[in-house]
Amino acid sequence: MLPSSTVENYLKAIYLGEAQLGEGQRLVPMGQLAAALGVAPGTATTMVKTLAESGLVEYEPYNGVRLSAAGEKLAALVLRRHRLIELFLVRVMGLGWDEVHDEAEQLEHVVSDRLIERIDDMLGRPEVDPHGDPIPTADGQIARHESATLLTCPMRQRVTVTRVTDQDAAFLRFIEQHHLMPGEDVEVEARDEVSDSVRLKGRANQRITIGTRAASKVRVSGSDTSSRG
Amino acid sequence: MLPSSTVENYLKAIYLGEAQLGEGQRLVPMGQLAAALGVAPGTATTMVKTLAESGLVEYEPYNGVRLSAAGEKLAALVLRRHRLIELFLVRVMGLGWDEVHDEAEQLEHVVSDRLIERIDDMLGRPEVDPHGDPIPTADGQIARHESATLLTCPMRQRVTVTRVTDQDAAFLRFIEQHHLMPGEDVEVEARDEVSDSVRLKGRANQRITIGTRAASKVRVSGSDTSSRG
DNA sequence: AAGGTGATTTTGATTACACAAAATTAAACT
DNA sequence: AGTTTAATTTTGTGTAATCAAAATCACCTT
Numbered sequence: 363m364l365p366s367s368t369v370e371n372y373l374k375a376i377y378l379g380e381a382q383l384g385e386g387q388r389l390v391p392m393g394q395l396a397a398a399l400g401v402a403p404g405t406a407t408t409m410v411k412t413l414a415e416s417g418l419v420e421y422e423p424y425n426g427v428r429l430s431a432a433g434e435k436l437a438a439l440v441l442r443r444h445r446l447i448e449l450f451l452v453r454v455m456g457l458g459w460d461e462v463h464d465e466a467e468q469l470e471h472v473v474s475d476r477l478i479e480r481i482d483d484m485l486g487r488p489e490v491d492p493h494g495d496p497i498p499t500a501d502g503q504i505a506r507h508e509s510a511t512l513l514t515c516p517m518r519q520r521v522t523v524t525r526v527t528d529q530d531a532a533f534l535r536f537i538e539q540h541h542l543m544p545g546e547d548v549e550v551e552a553r554d555e556v557s558d559s560v561r562l563k564g565r566a567n568q569r570i571t572i573g574t575r576a577a578s579k580v581r582v583s584g585s586d587t588s589s590r591g
Numbered sequence: 592m593l594p595s596s597t598v599e600n601y602l603k604a605i606y607l608g609e610a611q612l613g614e615g616q617r618l619v620p621m622g623q624l625a626a627a628l629g630v631a632p633g634t635a636t637t638m639v640k641t642l643a644e645s646g647l648v649e650y651e652p653y654n655g656v657r658l659s660a661a662g663e664k665l666a667a668l669v670l671r672r673h674r675l676i677e678l679f680l681v682r683v684m685g686l687g688w689d690e691v692h693d694e695a696e697q698l699e700h701v702v703s704d705r706l707i708e709r710i711d712d713m714l715g716r717p718e719v720d721p722h723g724d725p726i727p728t729a730d731g732q733i734a735r736h737e738s739a740t741l742l743t744c745p746m747r748q749r750v751t752v753t754r755v756t757d758q759d760a761a762f763l764r765f766i767e768q769h770h771l772m773p774g775e776d777v778e779v780e781a782r783d784e785v786s787d788s789v790r791l792k793g794r795a796n797q798r799i800t801i802g803t804r805a806a807s808k809v810r811v812s813g814s815d816t817s818s819r820g
Numbered sequence: 821a822a823g824g825t826g827a828t829t830t831t832g833a834t835t836a837c838a839c840a841a842a843a844t845t846a847a848a849c850t
Numbered sequence: 851a852g853t854t855t856a857a858t859t860t861t862g863t864g865t866a867a868t869c870a871a872a873a874t875c876a877c878c879t880t
Contacts, residue, residue: 368867392828402869407829409867424828424875454683455709468701474694480684597837621858631839636859638837653845653858 494525
């Protein structure tokens, strides 16, 4: 039986929840899942129990939920569709990178495999979407490389933005305006616990100060000369 | 409240049902509607009653259903999305004209207005889709021009195919193989009641004989657009 | 050990959509 | 008219997904 849009959304949310959890447990708590999906806690519990019955997740009552192998593969394919569509909308259709997330959220559940492969071809089998998120392969493999953020990377050193892990349109527009999109270079000048902020030297040595919460959403890798993850 | 995919499909089916009915009543019988949607008759009755309550259709028990002004506009917009998507998939994505219908059937319910307008731009505000079906404007206007078919057009006279009104993939492939796609020229050589067939002289004077049912699905226009019963 | 707190699960309803089969109606045919 | 037929409507059920609110559980504090 092919999964409904709802099932796909649950799997995706669990996948993303696992990812942003530490390396350890990978058990997504029900509350977090319900919040991510915008449903009441009881709804999530009920749904997760039926997902567990069809073998897509492992459910530990009162502890949380984690994807099974089958569930993870399905989630990866949803993510693949989502991210290929986002990139397609930006590169081919000329939409802004801040407006493609919602559109992809809808399209990801209905595009055929045929069309997705066509899109993949047309884009030259890309590895990341406009936000730098990795695109899983057609068989559900995904490159999960650990990387630093503007909050954890070395200071006073040129680094390159690789990924922006927040889909909020206003945030994305801010990032774009300040030249912090994937591919741009930046340097952390200072971090201040007290003011909860990070000072950056961006393009043309322009100074920008952003909050630590925002800084943690911008992933970077050591600039060109060094290794990549 | 924005219409569900199901509601959109009902409206579309009623719209198309009205179109293929004669000019007169335009009351689509429940049986036909149910068959078109692939649901049980009782299901269609129930649904149509709720559509009538929301003012999208006029329902005459035991007689049938017809779109209200509001319903017609909504249906036209669904059709607009469907046909723009079909053309987009053929022209931009390079899919075959026989495989785009099902894909569009899914996509038409989820694409945003923003994306549709982008597609419309990209295609140069086209008037017809790959099958020659007219594309409604953004405000729900549609050009409903009467035209002859291979069954009703004048004989022994060069005419041009304008439209193929059947979405069956096998049928469309047949049409393509015999050069009867919109834009191609053709001439009716003979019609035979008894054998229920029509003989055509197509491209390079090739002879093809097709059934009258098939012939009635190929619309044409010529120098003289006279039609007869 | 005993409570209290917050997260989680249960319970009872609701909405949207569907089906099968029984009941009904309109029309057609003696 | 009376009866058959075919289409349509009703009725009773079922599934998927949701919510609010009550009950329960795990854990932390005292």
